[in-house]
Amino acid sequence: xxxxxxxxxxxxxxxxxxxxxxxxxxxxxxxxxxxxxxxxxxxxxxxxxxxxxxxxxxxxxxxxxxxxxxxxxxxxxxxxxxxxxxxxxxxxxxxxxxxxxxxxxxxxxxxxxxxxxxxxxxxxxxxxxxxxxxxxxxxxxxxxxxxxxxxxxxxxxxxxxxxxxxxxxxxxxxxxxxxxxxxxxxxxxxxxxxxxxxxxxxxxxxxxxxxxxxxxxxxxxxxxxxxxxxxxxxxxxxxxxxxxxxxxxxxxxxxxxxxxxxx
Numbered sequence: 001x002x003x004x005x006x007x008x009x010x011x012x013x014x015x016x017x018x019x020x021x022x023x024x025x026x027x028x029x030x031x032x033x034x035x036x037x038x039x040x041x042x043x044x045x046x047x048x049x050x051x052x053x054x055x056x057x058x059x060x061x062x063x064x065x066x067x068x069x070x071x072x073x074x075x076x077x078x079x080x081x082x083x084x085x086x087x088x089x090x091x092x093x094x095x096x097x098x099x100x101x102x103x104x105x106x107x108x109x110x111x112x113x114x115x116x117x118x119x120x121x122x123x124x125x126x127x128x129x130x131x132x133x134x135x136x137x138x139x140x141x142x143x144x145x146x147x148x149x150x151x152x153x154x155x156x157x158x159x160x161x162x163x164x165x166x167x168x169x170x171x172x173x174x175x176x177x178x179x180x181x182x183x184x185x186x187x188x189x190x191x192x193x194x195x196x197x198x199x200x201x202x203x204x205x206x207x208x209x210x211x212x213x214x215x216x217x218x219x220x221x222x223x224x225x226x227x228x229x230x231x232x233x234x235x236x237x238x239x240x241x242x243x244x245x246x247x248x249x250x251x252x253x254x255x256x257x258x259x260x261x262x263x
Contacts, residue, residue: 036101056090104178112182125193127170
């Protein structure tokens with residue numbers, strides 16, 4: 001029986017890398033990619049799809065090939081995907097790296113050149129809540145020492161030479177536009193995270209159909225993982241600042257995706 005453990009698969013890939021590299025031409029490229037966004041529910045969706053029959057999945061959730069590891073080449077990328085499951089009839093080969101959406105300018109053309117027929121899933125959460133959630137995530141993991149106000153009211157990140165990634169990740173319209181320059185609109189499925197959190201089963205079915213799979217029901221016990229509920233007190237000035245910051249970007253998103261109910 002094939003192990004469904006991504007941890008075990010990645011250990012095997014690293015331990016037997018010369019073999020995986022040699023067998024790379026036989027390994028599939030993904031035809032389904034969850035490209036973003038961060039703190040929007042991608043972890044839960046990816047986990048449920050990985051646990052579903054008929055799916056071949058990457059040895060790790062976030063390969064970061066198209067944004068951080070592209071210089072390692074196609075053979076390295078293919079080494080993350082299984083041969084056997086594809087030979088046994090898996091119809092869907094999945095990767096999920098949520099930062100792809102944010103880094104769309106470089107990622108989209110690279111993806112289109114290598115996997116032009118892929119279907120892409122985008123999950124979008126209220127950018128205000130997403131930014132606050134990411135801040136909490138970084139605090140919990142020791143990556144952020146600034147106060148919430150210092151982190152979110154600034155136009156720059158902790159390094160003054162960098163943009164404020166908490167805020168810039170929520171500029172969804174310009175990111176999606178980048179992908180639409182390289183992929184047909186029919187190849188992108190855009191999901192509102194709040195809808196997924198409230199009632200995940202219909203969204204899970206929708207994603208399966210989008211990936212060309214015959215839907216299997218979501219287990220009754222399945223609930224989206226905690227995506228970083230805010231445990232910090234959020235000053236009113238931060239909410240007001242973010243609401244003003246995202247007003248125009250959200251209007252652009254509404255124009256780009258008329259059927260998407262913005263926040």
